[in-house]
Amino acid sequence: MASSVDSSDIFSSALALQSNLGILSTDQIDLAKILLENGQSHLFLQWPELGVDDKEKLDFFDQIACLNSSYPGGLAAYIKTAKELLADSKVGKNPYDGFSPSVPSGENLTFGNENFIEMEKRGVIEARNSAFVLVAGGLGERLGYNGIKVALPRETTTGTCFLQHYIESILALQEASNKVASDESQRDIPFIIMTSDDTHSRTQDLLELNSYFGMKPTQVHLLKQEKVACLDDNDARLALDPHNKYRIQTKPHGHGDVHSLLYSSGLLHKWLDAGLKWVLFFQDTNGLLFNAIPASLGVSATKQYHVNSLAVPRKAKEAIGGITKLTHADGRSMVINVEYNQLDPLLRATGFPDGDVNCETGFSPFPGNINQLILELGSYKEELQKTEGAIKEFVNPKYKDSTKTAFKSSTRLECMMQDYPKTLPPTARVGFTVMDIWLAYAPVKNNPEDAAKVPKGNPYHSATSGEMAIYRANSLILQKAGVKVGEPVKQVFNGQEVEVWSRITWKPKWGMIFSDIKKKVSGNCEVSQRSTMAIKGRTVIIEDLSLDGALIVDSIDDAEVKLGGLIKNNGWTMESVDYKDTSVPEEIRIRGFRFNKLEQHEKKFTQPGTFYVED
Ligand SMILES: O=c1ccn([C@@H]2O[C@H](COP(=O)(O)OP(=O)(O)O[C@H]3OC[C@@H](O)[C@H](O)[C@H]3O)[C@@H](O)[C@H]2O)c(=O)[nH]1
Numbered sequence: 001m002a003s004s005v006d007s008s009d010i011f012s013s014a015l016a017l018q019s020n021l022g023i024l025s026t027d028q029i030d031l032a033k034i035l036l037e038n039g040q041s042h043l044f045l046q047w048p049e050l051g052v053d054d055k056e057k058l059d060f061f062d063q064i065a066c067l068n069s070s071y072p073g074g075l076a077a078y079i080k081t082a083k084e085l086l087a088d089s090k091v092g093k094n095p096y097d098g099f100s101p102s103v104p105s106g107e108n109l110t111f112g113n114e115n116f117i118e119m120e121k122r123g124v125i126e127a128r129n130s131a132f133v134l135v136a137g138g139l140g141e142r143l144g145y146n147g148i149k150v151a152l153p154r155e156t157t158t159g160t161c162f163l164q165h166y167i168e169s170i171l172a173l174q175e176a177s178n179k180v181a182s183d184e185s186q187r188d189i190p191f192i193i194m195t196s197d198d199t200h201s202r203t204q205d206l207l208e209l210n211s212y213f214g215m216k217p218t219q220v221h222l223l224k225q226e227k228v229a230c231l232d233d234n235d236a237r238l239a240l241d242p243h244n245k246y247r248i249q250t251k252p253h254g255h256g257d258v259h260s261l262l263y264s265s266g267l268l269h270k271w272l273d274a275g276l277k278w279v280l281f282f283q284d285t286n287g288l289l290f291n292a293i294p295a296s297l298g299v300s301a302t303k304q305y306h307v308n309s310l311a312v313p314r315k316a317k318e319a320i321g322g323i324t325k326l327t328h329a330d331g332r333s334m335v336i337n338v339e340y341n342q343l344d345p346l347l348r349a350t351g352f353p354d355g356d357v358n359c360e361t362g363f364s365p366f367p368g369n370i371n372q373l374i375l376e377l378g379s380y381k382e383e384l385q386k387t388e389g390a391i392k393e394f395v396n397p398k399y400k401d402s403t404k405t406a407f408k409s410s411t412r413l414e415c416m417m418q419d420y421p422k423t424l425p426p427t428a429r430v431g432f433t434v435m436d437i438w439l440a441y442a443p444v445k446n447n448p449e450d451a452a453k454v455p456k457g458n459p460y461h462s463a464t465s466g467e468m469a470i471y472r473a474n475s476l477i478l479q480k481a482g483v484k485v486g487e488p489v490k491q492v493f494n495g496q497e498v499e500v501w502s503r504i505t506w507k508p509k510w511g512m513i514f515s516d517i518k519k520k521v522s523g524n525c526e527v528s529q530r531s532t533m534a535i536k537g538r539t540v541i542i543e544d545l546s547l548d549g550a551l552i553v554d555s556i557d558d559a560e561v562k563l564g565g566l567i568k569n570n571g572w573t574m575e576s577v578d579y580k581d582t583s584v585p586e587e588i589r590i591r592g593f594r595f596n597k598l599e600q601h602e603k604k605f606t607q608p609g610t611f612y613v614e615d
């Protein structure tokens, strides 16, 4: 108890606490000191004397210990940074002070051309040297879905959820990559999921109930991020829960936590030792993402990028960050994401009076960040050893009035994973790769009501548009492989006008890269707009097929299945569903449609051999 004696001074500022020191361990007394030394004596003002609520007092210190250990540098560092950022915010300091923005140049990929095909092949070679990291700690407040977002169907033709699709894509890449490996060794690609208290147990349950969707459980790691303490005022006084004086209010710290969690997990060392080279980060609901992965990994490898951010053309005011070159008056420059809420004010403050607007191309001149990052493992680990994974934070308090002395509700520090390059030395090779939107980006972030209000021409980012984007991308890919796919029709679901293409889906193992898909398609093939085609097997060959209706094919790996001839039936029609109709399951009604399965040609092959599917 030595520490309580030499710190009597500090405890005298919190008499209520002082009378309770007897129940605290040395560690807890040290934590109390940290709080008092950092201006937090108000936390103990309402503490009763020893013997009253003692259990609650110990619970309070459990939470403090957790807040202290889960933040790089502990609570003292958190409070210090909070004071600085709150002071900057109060005087309206521009976080980009001294920097002027310009449009950076990056690598452009065009689906299907020679360079793209080369990059995809290179990407497949590199895939077994990669680890994949999914950030999935967010609640998805804008979407308002009650479950976890990765459990949502990516499309409802097969009902495959996002997480299953991601896992099957990684496994397909792993297999293809192991096949071309020079040393014939078999490697399992590590898959990390960052969760939070809001998503952790439901993510774990989803995996366990589905046998990890075919992945080895040892291949998957869940890292749970902790929330951070809320702040009540400009002095960074921690906010108490209004219903519990022994509990600090907490809120999410943002996806930037993924770096400190990876650092403290020890996984980076393990991966380096195992010979891995790349870490790929991605977000929870982009059903198109894996169309973009092989080629962009190929770009990273060819260009030897330390950081490669994937981007798509961006519509002005679209809720995606802009990749921007920032040049400082002193000559420094960096290529970095400027988040969507900051791009407009930054442009206006630096000589672009119209702010965030489209240029003559109909798009913002700044490429849109889809927050898919490919980091080179060696330089990443080195950097994290310096920073411990801490990422530049920001604070976004909502002030009560223009004096900026009080907040409408408590605030907290936040950080974003794409801010990682901000601390890199100028020698770091930081690049980005731009791809077509139809190929690479269709997130599910907005609820139907908000999506319907999106300005015409801007993407909805809804469950409706997310699913339609899958069909469009698959239709366009098959079209480029030589299949005649019917012209899309325009329909309105949940107040959003979308293009409806043939409902074509396939399992990742059927075709991960364009050159493989092309090998599986030959002759004169045709799929009408009203058709549904789901390919669930690996060796399914489409040859001289004319499809007008619904066709579902499932086969084991050793069965070779040929689809051909004229297949015609009543197929599946689409029926509108209103998102307010609670008699329909939530994951369906948020899309605004469901399938009426009138008739289909459905074939399943469970024995090895060669089979033909015709009508
Ligand atoms: O605390 C958090 C917050 C978010 N997340 C995850 O981070 C991902 C992105 O979260 P959000 O959907 O809220 O992100 P936003 O839409 O606000 O912007 C993000 O995606 C689009 C990009 O252009 C932006 O630059 C990027 O910040 C999700 O997968 C979410 O689950 C966490 O894991 N933890």
Ligand SMILES: [Mg+2]
Binding pocket: none
């Ligand atoms: Mg967000």
